[in-house]
Amino acid sequence: MKHWENLDRKHRTLIYAAATIGGLLLLALLLRPASPPPQPKPFIMPRHPKLTEPTISVYVVASGRTVWLKLEDYITGVVAGEVVNTWPAEALKAQAVVARTFIMQKLEAKDRSKYGTNASTDTTEYQAYRPSAMNSAIRSAVRSTRGMILTYNAKPVYAFFHSCSGGMTATALEGLNFKQAPTPYLRPVADGPCSTPNDTWKATLTASEVGRAAGTGPCRTITITSRGPSGRAVMFSINGKEVRAIDLRLRLGPNRMKSTLVTSVSLSGGRVVMSGNGWGHGVGMSQWGAHDRALSGSTYEQIVKLYYPGTQIEKIWD
Numbered sequence: 001m002k003h004w005e006n007l008d009r010k011h012r013t014l015i016y017a018a019a020t021i022g023g024l025l026l027l028a029l030l031l032r033p034a035s036p037p038p039q040p041k042p043f044i045m046p047r048h049p050k051l052t053e054p055t056i057s058v059y060v061v062a063s064g065r066t067v068w069l070k071l072e073d074y075i076t077g078v079v080a081g082e083v084v085n086t087w088p089a090e091a092l093k094a095q096a097v098v099a100r101t102f103i104m105q106k107l108e109a110k111d112r113s114k115y116g117t118n119a120s121t122d123t124t125e126y127q128a129y130r131p132s133a134m135n136s137a138i139r140s141a142v143r144s145t146r147g148m149i150l151t152y153n154a155k156p157v158y159a160f161f162h163s164c165s166g167g168m169t170a171t172a173l174e175g176l177n178f179k180q181a182p183t184p185y186l187r188p189v190a191d192g193p194c195s196t197p198n199d200t201w202k203a204t205l206t207a208s209e210v211g212r213a214a215g216t217g218p219c220r221t222i223t224i225t226s227r228g229p230s231g232r233a234v235m236f237s238i239n240g241k242e243v244r245a246i247d248l249r250l251r252l253g254p255n256r257m258k259s260t261l262v263t264s265v266s267l268s269g270g271r272v273v274m275s276g277n278g279w280g281h282g283v284g285m286s287q288w289g290a291h292d293r294a295l296s297g298s299t300y301e302q303i304v305k306l307y308y309p310g311t312q313i314e315k316i317w318d
Contacts, residue, residue: 045312046154053147053317054107058129059115061122066115074119074129075100076142081121081128082161083287085135091290092141093300097313098285099127101149101159104316108156145300147317150308152185157311158284160186164194165286166261166278169307174228175260175283177246185310186283188230194288198279201258205272213251214238222267232260232282246281254280284308 058074059066069077078099079092103119103126113120121129150157160176172178172186193199210219216239225242226235233245245260259278266273278286285307293303301313 048149048151048154048156048314048316051317056103056107056118059113059117059120059122060129061120066117071100071103072142072146074103076134076139077129077131078103078127079138079142080133080135081130083291085133085138087291088294089137089141090298090300090303091287091294092138093145094285094290094294094303095161095287096142096145097148097150097300097304098159098161100145100147101156102127102161104149105156105158147315148313149316150304150311151314152311157185157308158183159308160281160284161287161307162278162280162282162284163286164196164198164279164288165189165191165282166199166259166276167191167193168230168261168282169284169286170230170232170261170282171228172283174230174232174234175246175281177244178283185308187309189307189309191286191289192292194278194286195292196279196288198258199288200275200277201279202273202275203252203256203258205252205256205274207267207270207272209252210238210248210272213248214241214243216241218270219267219272222265222272224262224265230261230282233262234260236265 054071055068056071056074057066057068075096079095082099083092083095085092106126107118112118113122113125115122119126150159158172158178158181160172160178167190169189169191171188172183207219210222211217214236220239222236222238224233224235224245225237226233228234236243236245236248245262249257249260257274257276259276259280259282261278261282262274262276264275285304289307290303293306294300304313305311
């Protein structure tokens with residue numbers, strides 16, 4: 001206290017002032033609102049780079065010749081080959097987007113047809129192609145979706161498609177045994193019955209031909225031993241031998257065993273009777289499903305987003 005008392009008024013005033021200012025600064029710091037937490041940067045969906053419309057080589061099986069086509073001209077022939085040219089406009093547009101995506105995935109992966117070309121008209125490996133069925137409706141559908149493809153993480157998706165799902169689409173693994181790449185956008189989608197007669201089917205086969213397809217003697221026993229997420233048969237047991245359902249279908253003929261969405265199988269009197277739903281492998285877009293949804297008022301954007309969930313539509317050339 002003596003030291004304090006010995007200070008003159010001027011020094012005591014300065015000390016008071018400093019203490020007051022310090023207190024006010026401390027109070028201001030205490031009362032200052034807390035800084036908001038740092039906000040995460042918004043996620044920006046990657047985009048596919050813009051391209052110039054390519055020209056591709058197509059091997060035409062009927063003529064045994066290779067032709068060079070602008071990709072949009074090729075797609076016009078594919079849509080004409082894959083669906084009926086009198087279908088609703090939105091279904092034709094959906095097929096155009098899917099067909100364009102299918103070939104662009106092949107091109108960007110640098111895949112070649114077994115004939116050494118960018119594509120072929122051989123439907124065992126590429127898409128159907130029927131330029132004789134092109135009409136104004138198909139040309140309009142292709143023109144109005146020009147350059148549009150489906151992408152996932154900025155890359156063209158594996159745009160598999162089929163005739164009729166039978167009520168539920170399949171994963172790529174169960175429908176095609178496809179393991180080459182992740183396909184999270186190819187998952188079971190409830191589809192409802194299709195308006196085609198092939199929504200249900202029945203096949204009567206001899207025990208001998210089923211046995212040959214299985215690589216055993218004549219069929220004596222047959223059961224489905226496993227099913228996939230969509231309900232499709234994945235494995236059969238035939239005479240005690242495990243046979244993959246998609247292999248059995250290909251060997252018996254895909255127009256006889258129309259799908260692996262088998263609802264019943266029985267053996268009696270040397271005959272195997274199978275019943276099932278849908279036509280095709282069941283992966284991706286159901287063409288008849290697209291047809292029916294278009295008739296009900298769905299747009300092509302809604303149709304493709306339904307069958308390939310999580311994808312985006314991008315216009316990669318003008």
